[in-house]
Structure formats: structure tokens, C-alpha cells
Amino acid sequence: MYVFIVNPIAGNGKSKKIFSKIRKTELFKEINETVYYTKYDGHAEEIAANLINLNQRKVEAIIVISGDGTLHEVIxxxxxxxxxxxxxxxxGSGNDFARGVxxxxxxxxIFHEIIKNREASPYWLGTYKIDEKRQHFxxxxxxxxDAAVAKRANESSMKKFLNKLHLGQLSYLSALISVLFRFQFFNVELEIDGKKRRYNRCFMVLVGNHPYLGGGLKILPEAKVQPDKFSILMIHSVSKLKVLGVFLTVLWGGHVNFSEVTVVEAEKLKIISNKQLDYQVDGETDKIAPLQSCTIVKKTYPIHILGTEREESEIKKIS
Structure with a gap:
């Protein structure tokens, strides 16, 4: 049995339209399936958790049709x-995971690859822990x-309009400019693979499993899908005008050449800030309290992703 989890409002209804096309295909009619539509925030996580109570041998795969936020919930x-x-x-509107893999x-x-190819690719999630709360990204x-921009972009009235025009990147860039001159620097202590470093006038710290952020911005150009290590980017000791220059050069990867931008690979990161700090996980935002720590590592065992194997010959649409 294939289990579909569809977020009908993702991408302003884009996910729902995609699934409507898929269920009209001959291939869809050949499979045994169950379909769930999400109805509220956190619903996809509940659906996935309930699937564990089923006989797992009966579930061929969970197929998520949505944006990255719903995939985050399912995982x-x-x-x-x-x-x-x-x-x-x-x-969805951002679809950074799709770019990353x-x-x-x-x-x-993609649907054809999922059903016919059946060859899974490993993908190593990140795991973060704040107090006793442990989750994956x-x-x-x-x-x-980064988190302040994500929050502003999510709240923007322009987001829906730009998404309809397939200009999701502009939503992120618009939010970036809106937040830039109001944002306050923070001091942060990082423990990277056991070595402590302190950064003053820090602007952002980002940990990524692949290069993309904000609807296709290649902010970690050298990041790879790999076990054990993730990429960390820090922007620090920088003026706000220069930050604008840094982000403008993200479009072609030139930002990593600024002396105020540090990029490293690591197996473990612990972060402690001197003030309340916004954070985002797969685009969804929250806060950590002053002096509260967050520890980040790679998940030991990979999940298995179907549909990522690309063939050289074009597969004909099944309609």
C-alpha cells in the first residue's frame, strides 16, 4: 500500500492540483493506495506517527505532496x-529539499520513478536538541x-502573489530587506566538534544538509548530502550595509569570499546566545531563551528517499 499525505493549501493549492493530475494517470489506478489530506499545522506529523502502528510491511512508501514544512512534519x-x-x-513555494536532492x-x-524504479537513496537528517526537546530537520x-527573515516571509501578504508567479525567491529577498535595518546583532558561543569559539556582533548562524535556502538561494554552495557532517555558515563582525552586499552575492555564491562569512564542516555544534534568539527549522520559526543551548548533530542512520534516481532518457508523461 502507498500512503499519500497531501497538503491541499501548500503552494496556494499547487499540491492539490498536482495530486489531481497524478490520480488521473493509469499508473495511479494500478496501485493500492490510501490518501490523507492535512487539515491543520502538525496534522501530517500525527498521520505519520499513526502509520507506525500499522504493519509496516504493508506500507510500500509514504508519498508526501506538499511544501518542505509538511515533509518536516512527516519525518x-x-x-x-x-x-x-x-x-x-x-x-510548495520554496521546495528547497527537492533542489537539494x-x-x-x-x-x-517523479511519481513514475517512485513506483517503477523503487531504488531508494539515503538521506541523513540533522537532529537538534533544545532542553529535552529533540527533533529532526x-x-x-x-x-x-535567517530566522527573522523566514518569519517575515511567512507573514508577508506578498508571498501568495509571488508564489503564483513562481517568484518565491523574491518573497525571501523582500523579507530580507524589510528585516535588515531593524535586526539587532547578538553575541554567541559556538562549540564546534568540541572546540569553543565566540563570535561578537553575530548576524546569523546556519546549519544545512544541502546548499539551498529561501526558495533556491544557494547559501551553502559546497554542502553535500552526506553522513556524519553538515555545513555551518556564520556571518559576524559585519555592518548592516555589508550584510546587504553579502546576500546580493548569494545569487552566484560570491558571499563565501567575504572575510565576515565563515563556512565550516562539522559533526556536532552547540550554540549558546547571550539573548533570546529566533531560530527557524525548515522555514518554521521559534525562539530559544537567553543562555539556553541548542545541540545539533547528524542522525546516525539515514532515511530512504524514493524518486531521486534520475534516468537519462525522458520518461513519457502518463495521462
């Missing part, structure tokens, strides 16, 4: 030891400016 709803493969058909843009083709976790 966190599954138990750590589940062997159920997960597949993702992007239907090179899924492609044709949802019918699919794309990235960011502290400071």
Missing part, C-alpha cells in the same frame, strides 16, 4: 527506527537573521 512523526521509505513530490520539476515523472536550522 518527525515517523519513529527513529522505521524502515518505511519516504517520497516527496514538491508542491535534485528531484526535478516534473511531478508525473530536513533542510536547515538557522539562528538570528
Amino acid at each position: 518527525n512523526g515517523l519513529s527513529n527506527d522505521t524502515n518505511i521509505p519516504v517520497a516527496f513530490i514538491p508542491g 535534485q528531484l526535478g520539476r516534473n511531478p508525473i515523472r 530536513v533542510n536547515s536550522i538557522g539562528f538570528g537573521f
Whole structure:
């Protein structure tokens, strides 16, 4: 049985339209399936958690049709030891995960790969712990400016309009400029693989499993899907005008050449700030209290992602 989890409002209804096309295909009619539509924030996590109570051998795969936020919920709803493969058909506004694993843009083709190819690719999640709360992140976790921008972008009235025009990046850039001159620097202590470093006038700290953020910005250009290590980017000791220059050069990867930008690879990161700090996880925002710590590591065992294997020959649409 294939389990579909569809967020009908993701991408201003894009996910719902994609699923409507998929269920009209001959291939869809050949499979045994169950469909769940999410109805509220956190619903996908509840659905995934309930699937664990089923006989896992009966579930061929969970196919998520949504944006990255719903995928984040599904991953966190599954138990750590589940062997159920997960597949993702992007239907949101950002779709950074799809870029990170090179899924492609044709949802019918991705669906064909999921059902017919059945070859899973490993993907190592990040795990973060704040106090006793431990969760996974699919794309990235960011502290400071990155989180403030994500919060502003999520609240923006322009987001829906720009998404309809397939200009999701502009929503992020618009929020960036809006937040830039109001944002306050913070001091932070980082423990990277056991070595402590202190950064004053810090602007942001970002940890990523792949290069992309904010709807396609290649902010960690050298990041790879790999076990053990993730990439960390820090912007520090910088003026706000220069920050604007840093982000403008993100479009072609030139930001990593600024002396105020530090990029490292690590297996473990612990972060402690001197003040309350906004953070984002896969685009969703929250706060940590002053002097509260967050510890980040790679998940030991990978999840298994279907649909990422690309063939050289074009697969015909099934309609």
C-alpha cells in the first residue's frame, strides 16, 4: 500500500492540483493506495506517527505532496527506527529539499520513478536538541537573521502573489530587506566538534544538509548530502550595509569570499546566545531563551528517499 499525505493549501493549492493530475494517470489506478489530506499545522506529523502502528510491511512508501514544512512534519512523526521509505513530490513555494536532492520539476515523472524504479537513496537528517526537546530537520536550522527573515516571509501578504508567479525567491529577498535595518546583532558561543569559539556582533548562524535556502538561494554552495557532517555558515563582525552586499552575492555564491562569512564542516555544534534568539527549522520559526543551548548533530542512520534516481532518457508523461 502507498500512503499519500497531501497538503491541499501548500503552494496556494499547487499540491492539490498536482495530486489531481497524478490520480488521473493509469499508473495511479494500478496501485493500492490510501490518501490523507492535512487539515491543520502538525496534522501530517500525527498521520505519520499513526502509520507506525500499522504493519509496516504493508506500507510500500509514504508519498508526501506538499511544501518542505509538511515533509518536516512527516519525518518527525515517523519513529527513529522505521524502515518505511519516504517520497516527496514538491508542491510548495520554496521546495528547497527537492533542489537539494535534485528531484526535478516534473511531478508525473517523479511519481513514475517512485513506483517503477523503487531504488531508494539515503538521506541523513540533522537532529537538534533544545532542553529535552529533540527533533529532526530536513533542510536547515538557522539562528538570528535567517530566522527573522523566514518569519517575515511567512507573514508577508506578498508571498501568495509571488508564489503564483513562481517568484518565491523574491518573497525571501523582500523579507530580507524589510528585516535588515531593524535586526539587532547578538553575541554567541559556538562549540564546534568540541572546540569553543565566540563570535561578537553575530548576524546569523546556519546549519544545512544541502546548499539551498529561501526558495533556491544557494547559501551553502559546497554542502553535500552526506553522513556524519553538515555545513555551518556564520556571518559576524559585519555592518548592516555589508550584510546587504553579502546576500546580493548569494545569487552566484560570491558571499563565501567575504572575510565576515565563515563556512565550516562539522559533526556536532552547540550554540549558546547571550539573548533570546529566533531560530527557524525548515522555514518554521521559534525562539530559544537567553543562555539556553541548542545541540545539533547528524542522525546516525539515514532515511530512504524514493524518486531521486534520475534516468537519462525522458520518461513519457502518463495521462
